[in-house]
Structures are given as C-alpha cells and as structure tokens.
Amino acid sequence: MNWKSFFLGAAVGIIGGYAAKEVIACKTYVSPEKILEQVKKQFNQNGPISGSWIHMEAEPYEKQQINYRVYKGGISKNNNGTTEQFEFIADAQTGTLIDVRTLSGIS
Incomplete structure (x- = not known):
C-alpha cells in the first residue's frame, strides 16, 4: 500500500x-414538540394552561425584512373564568419565540 x-x-x-x-x-x-413544551413552560408561569397546539410543518415567515422558517401554534388559558387564547410563532432552527399575539378573550 x-x-x-x-x-x-x-x-x-x-x-x-x-x-x-x-x-x-x-x-x-428543533422538533415542534420541544418548542411547544418550551412555550407551555413560559405560559405556565402566569397560571395554568387549558389547551395548546402546534402546526407540525415549518413554514416561511417574514418579520422586519428577515426571512425565517417557523412553527405556528396556540395556547389557551383560563383566567378568572375567562378563556384567553394566544397564537405564537417560533423559529424552527432555534426554537426562539418570534411573536406572540392575543387572539381573544371568551367568557
């Protein structure tokens, strides 16, 4: 040789x-399950969560002229008899929350 x-x-x-x-x-x-778990931990600090979901497929998203691949999901919480719903957007590569929006408050 x-x-x-x-x-x-x-x-x-x-x-x-x-x-x-x-x-x-x-x-x-990052797996969508892991991101949902992290988001639930953050929301759980301010009271119990009644429901959650996450879209399992990463999709394109643009914020302030920066392009991301993201997972979108939602959290429902009961707060003094009112159900609050939130939508979140998390970076698929890092798991970092990019945006959280309040959807509604239902009595």
Missing part, C-alpha cells in the same frame, strides 16, 4: 465528513 494514497484518502474522507456535517447542521430544525 502506498502511504500517499492512504493519507490522501483519509484527508478526503475527513473533509467530506466535515462538509456533510455542516450541510446537515444548517438544515436541522
């Missing part, structure tokens, strides 16, 4: 593996 061939093959393998890792890391998203 020629040592030059061995080292050349090893170097190509290492570089290829590193490149593949970087490409995969750029395309991976």
